[in-house]
Amino acid sequence: MTDTPLPKQKRSRLFEGETPRPNSKQTKMADMSVMNDLKISISAIASSVKEIKDGQDSMKKMFESKIHKLRKDIISTIEVLKTDIDLDMAREKSRIDELMTSIQTLTTRLNFIESARQTETLDSENSNGNDQRQGNTQSGFRRPDPLNDNELTVIMKNVVYSEGENLAEKVADIINSLDLTRIAIHTLISRIETARETQDNIDVIYTELCDTIINEMDKNIPCYDSSSKTRKRYRVHKSFWNEELSNLWATMRDKEKSFLNCNGRPSVKMTKRTEFPFAQLPKLRCYERQYKQSFCDEIESITTYNSNEFWAKIKRLGPRK
Numbered sequence: 001m002t003d004t005p006l007p008k009q010k011r012s013r014l015f016e017g018e019t020p021r022p023n024s025k026q027t028k029m030a031d032m033s034v035m036n037d038l039k040i041s042i043s044a045i046a047s048s049v050k051e052i053k054d055g056q057d058s059m060k061k062m063f064e065s066k067i068h069k070l071r072k073d074i075i076s077t078i079e080v081l082k083t084d085i086d087l088d089m090a091r092e093k094s095r096i097d098e099l100m101t102s103i104q105t106l107t108t109r110l111n112f113i114e115s116a117r118q119t120e121t122l123d124s125e126n127s128n129g130n131d132q133r134q135g136n137t138q139s140g141f142r143r144p145d146p147l148n149d150n151e152l153t154v155i156m157k158n159v160v161y162s163e164g165e166n167l168a169e170k171v172a173d174i175i176n177s178l179d180l181t182r183i184a185i186h187t188l189i190s191r192i193e194t195a196r197e198t199q200d201n202i203d204v205i206y207t208e209l210c211d212t213i214i215n216e217m218d219k220n221i222p223c224y225d226s227s228s229k230t231r232k233r234y235r236v237h238k239s240f241w242n243e244e245l246s247n248l249w250a251t252m253r254d255k256e257k258s259f260l261n262c263n264g265r266p267s268v269k270m271t272k273r274t275e276f277p278f279a280q281l282p283k284l285r286c287y288e289r290q291y292k293q294s295f296c297d298e299i300e301s302i303t304t305y306n307s308n309e310f311w312a313k314i315k316r317l318g319p320r321k
Helices: 023-126 132-138 167-177 180-220 243-260 267-277 283-299 307-315
Strands: none
Touching: 023 180, 023 267, 023 283, 180 307, 243 267, 243 283, 267 283, 283 307
């Protein structure tokens, strides 16, 4: 037999002080643990995003309902004011109609008086004082007695008369000597000016009311854009923050640091990864829901006549910058 040299055995790396490479099974388990961590992280992020979206939707619905109610109240108030203005306009229209009727009556009376004066002047030129009444009767025209006119009212003061003088004739002469045309025109002008000033005041009040409502809405109702910055939740200076949430926040931070510094087994790391997000989240959501519910109840039962206080409470419904 020929002596053939045996192949030299290669020394294993185990004896060289090096860690042996993991087999395929160990690599597969490590990949599965990483995938589980990713799944947990993605599910936690998805649940947080869903909660944020639900909260924003609820706030949006509540804000829209409040704005809708406010708009209905404003519209009803404007309709009531419009009804009042229509009534005032109808009242003023009736007054104008009365003025027109008065003008027509005055025109008729003035024409009657002018014709009577012209007839009296012509008769006085053609006859003496004794034949004046007879001439008027023969011409077919009879001048009305001013003392028996129910549509004419004259108030006289400090009238001087002598004893034995016929007071009825004196009063009739005074009434006949009055310039009724001038008095009627002045009376008509004053009534028309009063009606015009009243309508002008109504127009000015309505315009100022509309301007006041628009300015109040522009000044007190907040307007927000829809950029990515305004869609973020406002985390600083929460109104419902208390000592318990501060302690839970510190606990959550400690657990998060423990998870980030963990270099142990994947199962331990996965446990820490699932623990720290929920160390504070349930209590935070609980206090936030309680605060929103109390605020909604306060808005529902608000009764105030101070417009600044009302708009300040409405403004707190929307998202903050």
